[in-house]
Amino acid sequence: MSLSVEKTERVMKAMHHQEPDRIPSAEWYAGEFTTSWVEWRKTQAHVRSDEKVLVASWASVIKTEALDPNKYYDLDIMLAVPNSDPTFITPRVTVTDDCTIATSGFGCTVKKRNSRLEDGYLAPMEEYIDFSIKSPDDYARFEFDDPKDPRRFFDPRQDILSGDGFTLLPSYMDNIKAIRDDYCLIGGIYEAWEGLWRTRGIANALMDMVRQPGKVKAFCNRLIDFAIGSMQEQVRLSQCPLMYIWGDLGYKTGLLFSPRMWREIFFPPLKRLVRAIHSEGCLAIYHSCGHNPDATIEGLIEAGIDGLNPLEVKAGMDAVHIKRKFGNRLVIMGGIDNAAALGAPPGDFDTICKQVLTAFNAAKGGGFILQTDHTVPGSVPPENYDYFQKLRREYGNYPLHLGEFDQVL
Amino acid sequence: MDEGLFSKISAGIFSGDLEEMEKDTRAALAAGFRPMVIIEKGLIPGMEKLGEEFGKGEVFLPELLIGAEAMKTSLALLKPLLKPDEMKTRGTVVIGTVLGDVHDIGKNIVAWMLEGAGFNVIDLGVDVPPERFIQAIKMNSPHILALSALLTTSSHQIGKVIGQLEEQGLRDNVKVMIGGASINQAYADRVGADGYALDAAAAVVKARELTGFIAQAGKK
Numbered sequence: 001m002s003l004s005v006e007k008t009e010r011v012m013k014a015m016h017h018q019e020p021d022r023i024p025s026a027e028w029y030a031g032e033f034t035t036s037w038v039e040w041r042k043t044q045a046h047v048r049s050d051e052k053v054l055v056a057s058w059a060s061v062i063k064t065e066a067l068d069p070n071k072y073y074d075l076d077i078m079l080a081v082p083n084s085d086p087t088f089i090t091p092r093v094t095v096t097d098d099c100t101i102a103t104s105g106f107g108c109t110v111k112k113r114n115s116r117l118e119d120g121y122l123a124p125m126e127e128y129i130d131f132s133i134k135s136p137d138d139y140a141r142f143e144f145d146d147p148k149d150p151r152r153f154f155d156p157r158q159d160i161l162s163g164d165g166f167t168l169l170p171s172y173m174d175n176i177k178a179i180r181d182d183y184c185l186i187g188g189i190y191e192a193w194e195g196l197w198r199t200r201g202i203a204n205a206l207m208d209m210v211r212q213p214g215k216v217k218a219f220c221n222r223l224i225d226f227a228i229g230s231m232q233e234q235v236r237l238s239q240c241p242l243m244y245i246w247g248d249l250g251y252k253t254g255l256l257f258s259p260r261m262w263r264e265i266f267f268p269p270l271k272r273l274v275r276a277i278h279s280e281g282c283l284a285i286y287h288s289c290g291h292n293p294d295a296t297i298e299g300l301i302e303a304g305i306d307g308l309n310p311l312e313v314k315a316g317m318d319a320v321h322i323k324r325k326f327g328n329r330l331v332i333m334g335g336i337d338n339a340a341a342l343g344a345p346p347g348d349f350d351t352i353c354k355q356v357l358t359a360f361n362a363a364k365g366g367g368f369i370l371q372t373d374h375t376v377p378g379s380v381p382p383e384n385y386d387y388f389q390k391l392r393r394e395y396g397n398y399p400l401h402l403g404e405f406d407q408v409l
Numbered sequence: 410m411d412e413g414l415f416s417k418i419s420a421g422i423f424s425g426d427l428e429e430m431e432k433d434t435r436a437a438l439a440a441g442f443r444p445m446v447i448i449e450k451g452l453i454p455g456m457e458k459l460g461e462e463f464g465k466g467e468v469f470l471p472e473l474l475i476g477a478e479a480m481k482t483s484l485a486l487l488k489p490l491l492k493p494d495e496m497k498t499r500g501t502v503v504i505g506t507v508l509g510d511v512h513d514i515g516k517n518i519v520a521w522m523l524e525g526a527g528f529n530v531i532d533l534g535v536d537v538p539p540e541r542f543i544q545a546i547k548m549n550s551p552h553i554l555a556l557s558a559l560l561t562t563s564s565h566q567i568g569k570v571i572g573q574l575e576e577q578g579l580r581d582n583v584k585v586m587i588g589g590a591s592i593n594q595a596y597a598d599r600v601g602a603d604g605y606a607l608d609a610a611a612a613v614v615k616a617r618e619l620t621g622f623i624a625q626a627g628k629k
Contacts, residue, residue, distance in 0.1 A: 032562070113509075125560065127511035127535060202514050206471040207478065210425060251515070252590040253608050258469045290590075314561075314590065339561050339591065379562040
């Protein structure tokens, strides 16, 4: 059995709420974390100093297995996405002394620092400084290009909004070829809210939702038409069994908008999107940062999603509570605390052990994919992350034996 | 004079109707009310109620944003008419998102809510180096320095700013209030901040608490 078949079987068994041989796992790494992890790994034994590694993004191909955290930790799922900008353009990039400014196919212009700050800290996020949609009337004028345009899949990707800046990445198909034999593949698409704020800006989009809901709804439907096209082509080219939907409904203490507004504007297109994903034979995992109340999760299940990610612990999300509340109606993907637990001082293993093994209770009966509660940031000490993966290897095999951390579900 | 105009101005914060807000503000001025009275009896009660409802989870960010925009529409007419230093009586706040962090929505909403509560707010924007905070404190002698950090990876900058305040001998002159997704009370205690606020509504309460303390201590 090939590695990808083995891993896909493991993941899909968990997705169908059965216990496979071990808890399946996935991870998205920030470039800054990967860089520090690689340096840390080089301090460990058995890594040749002349080995080279392409550290660009979770979406890129890292050449050296010993220095690829996905391979090193034998993770099960790999995310691969094509160019998903609504308009297909070659990003306009301007480099100044201290920053790079670029305009993407979302029509937004972003700015990012070129170098590390004095203390070695690399600001990981780009600042959105302009948007092509200037008023609610512009929604109707915004033009979408073909989501199935072959250039999105076969040309090198210059995806400036990938989180790691303006690196030229291998093409989607080159990426697929490099990973398809070793992992269970998951594709990725943007949900309406994510596309809306990238084209209009968060504050403007939120205000439009109150003042011009009809125009926003119409635009959201077009965003979903585009997402469905992208999803269909990804499935055709990669045969991925899973689709990751970038959504984001919450922030630290609550929802970005009211449940009524979500139900009115975003629920119908999401339901249509998930139905299309299912009709392609895929299962849908919905990404929503921040605090997502139980009632909202109930609505997401009603929209048809199969799994929820990433369950941010710092925003009060609790994998065990979600498991108790929703049982076999929802797969949990995430729930491991990147902030207080893995982000604890280097070597604070008791804190990590307590949080991780407590969360493992949510994996009982399957329906759980192990992942930290967002992209692993540069603030996580590599040795802490390594310890987390050691816990997975030691305690992540079924049937689970969690000792003092065992809880009755 | 028709004090019903104040109710209309307060209600305009909830409707977010910018044209109505401008019309009602002009009407209040035409009726002879002083700008500060319009702020105190119209805008501040409206923003307070909006903040309370936000704190209770009855309104959300879109409503806060349109309320803030309505408030700014009114303030744009009123502020030029205020007497010098009149706004400073409620306290001055220097606010910004720390170096390496470009998130602005949360910081902006806190700034607008503080402004709506009658504070004089000096917003330094995002990705603000510690030196700029120090410079702004020296120039404006604020009662409060409000620091925002959303990213786990940028929160350590708060400690750096507080460290520089201490180094420059400014720490006793200003109260430091912090917030953002990566921050909690334990972190505030660890870095020696004077206050932590979970959200914008709590930030207004905390700012009042901190400025009240300063007033009682006779520092400002």
